[in-house]
Amino acid sequence: MFNIDLIKKLSYAYGPAGNEEAIREVILNEVKDHVDEVSVDTMGNLIAVKKGSGKKVMIAAHMDEIGIIITGIDDKGFLRFSNIGGVSPFVSLGQKVRFSNGTIGTLHMEHMEDMKHLKLEKMYIDIGAKDKEEALTKVNLGDVACFHSDLVDLGHSVMTKALDDRIGCYIAIETIKRLSASPNELYFVFTVQEELGLRGAKTAAFAIEPDLAIALDITSCGDMPKCKHLAVNLHDGPAIKIKDNSILCHPVMKNLLINTAKENNIPYQLEVLTFGGTDVGAIHLSRAGVISGALSIACRYAHTPNEVVSKDDVNNAVELLTKVLSKEI
Known part of the structure; x- marks a missing residue:
């Protein structure tokens, strides 16, 4: 059953990279009664543990989202900014952003002929301030904002901001709630600063020393008009990663995911991504190496305020991950 209320709660929570406190609190409240231990490490990663006697398995989903950071305020109260993560000027133009204190602004450019x-x-943020003095009552240098948009239920799919990677967080949360027990020692890690270079996953993996790892994240789609070729489509099932620019997935984990999907008649597709990366790129290189794989959700319009994923893909990802973690790996 697709829990759209939980998706909305996760999506709307404020959490640009390096500022994950609010989204971490939302996730903590969802999982704390369903695990044996919960902790927050120095970097800010949320680690929820389900104890078991078997191998140590790390499941990673990043909490952070892309955002912008204020670099200057002019005399008329307009804000200059830079990016936190992969923010496109073309996608951002005309969009709304929200600061942690609730201040909302809109992004625009200096001259339309420079498009x-x-x-x-060459862009700025208008928060409705009449001058610099008023602007400084609402924001300051170094303040960070995320995109601001509303969730839309599209029927077979859902559209909202920050599905990269709140949808991975959703899958981890729902799996935690379904798993009454596991023969494995499970470390569900909701990581920080993935959008800035997989930073939280790197330190968490070093501390946990997992035997195996699975990352949960979105991936690009190849089913939009005139898009880059990619054999991943919305509604075709969760995508089992073969490679991206950060990893060639270990055959043990790849085969475990594929065989479990086949055994349980869970639809799936294979992901061969020629760009990008996820937390698993840092995890598999930790210490002496970690047997690692990834489960991806096809997502249209990534790093925009209106990302789209399939409800069935998400439900099937929860089902597949639950079946995998129920096994003695």
């Missing part, structure tokens, strides 16, 4: 060569440094 062809648009860069973030």
Whole structure:
């Protein structure tokens, strides 16, 4: 059953990279009664443990989202900004952003005739301030904002901000709630600063020393008009990663995911991504190496305020991950 209320709660929570406190609190409240231990490490990763006597398995989903950071405020109260993570000027133009204190602004550019060569440094944020003095009562240098948009139920799919990677967090939360017990020692890690270079996953994996790992994240789609070729489509099932620019997935984990899907008649697809990366890229290189794989959700319009995923893909990902973690690995 697709829990759209939980998706909305996760999506709407404020949590640009490096500022994950609010989204971490939301996730903590969802999982604390369903695990044996919960802790927050130095970096801010939330680690929820289900104890078992078998191998140590790390399941990672990042809490952070892309955002912007204020670099200057002019005399008329307009804000200059830079990116936190992969923020496109073309996608951002005309969109709304929200700061941690609730202040909302809109992103615009200096001259419309410069559209062809648009860069973030040629853009500004209008928060309705009449001058710098008023602007400083609402925001300050170094303040961070995320995109601001409403969730839309599209029927077979859902559209909202920050599904990268709140949808991975959703899958981990729902799996935690379904798993009454596991023969494995499970470490569900909701990581920080993935959008800035897989930072939280790197330190968490070093501390946990897992035997195996699975990352949960989105991936690009190849089913939109005139898009880059990619054999991953919405509604075709969760995607079992073969590779991306950060990893060639270990055959043990790849085969475990594929065989479990086949055994349980769970639809799946294979992901061969020629760009990008996820937390698993840092995890598999930790210490002496970790047997690692990844489960991806096809997502249209990644790193925009209106990302789209399939409800069935998400439900099937929860089912597959639950079946995998129920096994003695």
